[in-house]
Amino acid sequence: MSANIRLVVVTPEKIVIDEDARIVMAPGSLGEFGVLNGHTPFLTSLNIGALKFVDEAGNDRLVFIGGGFAEALPDKVTILAESAERRREIDVARAKAAYERAMQRFEQPTMNQDTIDILRAKASMLRALTRINIIEGRVV
Structure with a gap:
């Protein structure tokens, strides 16, 4: 070995x-x-x-x-x-709430697609999804 x-x-x-x-x-x-x-x-x-x-x-x-x-x-x-x-340290409820907040940012009809908010929302969504996938065993 x-x-x-x-x-x-x-x-x-x-x-x-x-x-x-x-x-x-x-x-x-x-x-x-x-x-x-x-x-x-x-x-x-x-x-x-x-x-x-x-x-x-x-x-x-x-x-x-x-x-x-x-x-x-x-x-x-x-x-x-x-x-x-x-x-074991990941708070799945917090991650799911962060994912929902990020999704709401995308759904706001007044949001300008060229703003930094879109990039921040995408990063927030990716962090939340990664945490959720780790907890739920969906990471390969």
Whole structure:
């Protein structure tokens, strides 16, 4: 069996994850990427999405990532996230309410489609849907 890789997920408020993993898969801005021990170093930006990893015991784990940056080294992956939540920390009622608020912004007939509100509503909707999908097990 190959060696594990250290996974550290940090937000401005706290350390969310600091443990060894067999593999780490993250939502890069150019697409999902995976990192195993011994990977070539790289740095990339992250999209909103699900960070997936397999822990030392072989369990699949999910973490919500609200964008940020990732640094992969041969023995460590560091995620500097704007926001991050372990699956068990996600408040599904709050996520569903955020989704509904975002949908209401799209349905307002007076909203100018060129405003920044559309971009903010899309980002809010994506964050909410990602959280809901993580909780409901719809992340592949």
